[in-house]
Amino acid sequence: MTAPDSPPPCGGGSIPAHVAIVMDGNGRWARRRLLPRVAGHRAGMETLRRVIGWCIERGVRVLTVFAFSSENWARPDEEVSAILRLMGQALMEEVPRLHEAGVRLHVVGDRSGLPPELPPAIEAAEQRTAGNTRLVLNVCFNYGGRWDIVQAAQALARHGEPITEQSLAQALALAHVSDPDLLIRTGGEQRISNFLLWQLAYTELYFSARLWPAFDATEFDRALAAYARRQRRYGRTPEQVAAQAA
Numbered sequence: 735m736t737a738p739d740s741p742p743p744c745g746g747g748s749i750p751a752h753v754a755i756v757m758d759g760n761g762r763w764a765r766r767r768l769l770p771r772v773a774g775h776r777a778g779m780e781t782l783r784r785v786i787g788w789c790i791e792r793g794v795r796v797l798t799v800f801a802f803s804s805e806n807w808a809r810p811d812e813e814v815s816a817i818l819r820l821m822g823q824a825l826m827e828e829v830p831r832l833h834e835a836g837v838r839l840h841v842v843g844d845r846s847g848l849p850p851e852l853p854p855a856i857e858a859a860e861q862r863t864a865g866n867t868r869l870v871l872n873v874c875f876n877y878g879g880r881w882d883i884v885q886a887a888q889a890l891a892r893h894g895e896p897i898t899e900q901s902l903a904q905a906l907a908l909a910h911v912s913d914p915d916l917l918i919r920t921g922g923e924q925r926i927s928n929f930l931l932w933q934l935a936y937t938e939l940y941f942s943a944r945l946w947p948a949f950d951a952t953e954f955d956r957a958l959a960a961y962a963r964r965q966r967r968y969g970r971t972p973e974q975v976a977a978q979a980a
C-alpha cells in the first residue's frame with residue numbers, strides 16, 4: 735500500500751532547514767529588571783539580530799519569527815504603539831544590515847490593520863532584499879494562524895478554485911517556504927498561541943524556559959541538538975523509518 739504522496743524526507747541528525755520561533759518573554763524579562771515592558775521588546779530585537787547570525791552560521795535556510803500576533807492588539811495602547819514604532823524603526827535601521835548579510839525579508843500578516851506608514855516601508859524592504867539567498871527571514875507581524883487559513887480559503891473562493899490540501903497550502907501566507915522543521919518557543923509557556931496552525935502539523939516542538947531577551951547561542955544549540963535526536967515518522971513505524979534511512 736502506498737500513500738498518494740511520498741513521505742517527506744526525515745531530518746534525522748541534520749540541521750533543520752526551517753526554524754520557527756515564538757519569541758516570548760520580553761515583558762517578564764523587563765519587569766524583573768524593573769524596566770518598562772517596551773525595554774524588553776527592544777532587548778528582544780537584539781536577540782533576533784543575534785539569532786539571524788547563528789542561523790546563517792549553522793546552515794538554517796529559513797527563519798520564521800512571531801513578532802506581533804492578531805491577539806496582541808488586546809494589550810494596553812501604550813505597549814501596542816511602542817511595538818508598532820519599533821517595527822517602523824527596525825524596517826529603517828535593520829534592513830541595510832540584513833541586505834548586507836544576504837537575508838531575504840518577508841513580513842507576513844494582515845497589513846490592512848497596520849498604521850499607513852508601515853505597508854510601504856515593508857514593501858520597500860521586501861523589494862530591496864528580494865534577490866538575497868543566504869537566509870529567508872519571515873517576520874510574522876499582525877499575524878494569526880486562523881487569519882491565515884481564512885484569508886487563504888477566501889482567496890480560493892473568490893477565484894472559484896477547488897479547495898484541496900495543495901491549493902489551500904499554496905494560498906497561505908507562507909506558501910513561499912516549506913513547513914517548519916523545528917519550532918522553538920521561549921518564555922516557558924507550552925502553547926501555540928495562534929501561530930502557524932496549518933504549517934506546524936509535523937513540526938518538532940522545543941520549549942525553552944529562557945526569556946527571549948536572554949536566549950543565547952548555547953540554548954539555541956541545545957534546541958538544534960534536541961531536534962537532531964528526534965525521529966520524524968510522519969505516521970509510519972520506527973522500523974519503516976529506519977529502513978528508509980538505511
Ligand code: IPE
Binds near residue numbers: 757802921
Ligand atoms: C513576546 O513577549 C513579544 C510579544 C508578544 C509582542 P511578551 O511581551 O509576551 O512577554 P511576556 O510573555 O509578557 O513576558
Ligand code: IPE
Binds near residue numbers: 758803806927
Ligand atoms: C505569542 O506570545 C505572540 C508573540 C510572541 C508575538 P503571547 O505572549 O502573545 O502569547 P500568550 O498570550 O501568552 O498566549
Ligand code: MG
Binds near residue numbers: 760
Ligand atoms: Mg508573552
